[in-house]
Amino acid sequence: MAHGDLLEMGRAAADVQHHSYLMLDGAAGVDEGKWVDVRGFSRMSLDLFGSFAATVQIRASNERVPSGPGRILGQNLSGPCIVSLDVPVRWLKVAVVDHKAGVVHCILNAVSA
Numbered sequence: 025m026a027h028g029d030l031l032e033m034g035r036a037a038a039d040v041q042h043h044s045y046l047m048l049d050g051a052a053g054v055d056e057g058k059w060v061d062v063r064g065f066s067r068m069s070l071d072l073f074g075s076f077a078a079t080v081q082i083r084a085s086n087e088r089v090p091s092g093p094g095r096i097l098g099q100n101l102s103g104p105c106i107v108s109l110d111v112p113v114r115w116l117k118v119a120v121v122d123h124k125a126g127v128v129h130c131i132l133n134a135v136s137a
Contacts, residue, residue, distance in 0.1 A: 027051075028058030028117075031131065040137050047118040047130040050074070055128075057083070057117035059090045065134035068109040070118065072101055076126030084113040093119070 031044040045060050047070065062068065072080060080101040083094035097111060100121075109116075118130045 026058070027055070028060050036135060040135055042133065042135045045132040045134070047132050048072075048080075048120065048128050050127040050129060051078075051120045051123070052127045053120070053123050055120040055123075056093065057119040059085070059094075059115045059117045060132065061114065062116045062132075062134060063114050064136050066110070066137045068116070068132060068134040070107045070109065071131045071133070072107070072118070072128070073104045073131075074127050074129045076103075076128045077124035078102070078120050078126065078128055079122035080128060080130070081119050081121050082107065082109070083117050083119055084111070085115040086113055087115070090115045090117075 029046045031046050033043045036042045082097040084097050085094040120128050
């Protein structure tokens with residue numbers, strides 16, 4: 025699979041949809057990530073995992089078509105964690121901006137209500 029691929033989608037309830045996206049699939053170096061359109065999702069979480077020594081950033085854009093690196097959401101991440109997001113943005117991506125060792129994985133889970 026590749027960065028930004030849809031892993032799963034379905035209904036959590038009659039009026040709630042959920043989607044899961046592969047944001048980083050074993051990034052083993054500096055990686056800009058891939059933009060994912062997240063309009064319509066009211067709640068999201070990013071699950072950052074793997075064994076790595078790296079700096080990871082969550083980036084967002086509200087442009088019609090994202091260009092450039094986007095804007096950083098929150099703080100730099102340096103280890104496995106789950107980040108909760110409830111910020112209404114149009115585009116989201118996860119980027120590895122500094123890499124020393126290991127591989128970085130990240131899955132986005134999003135629900136619309």
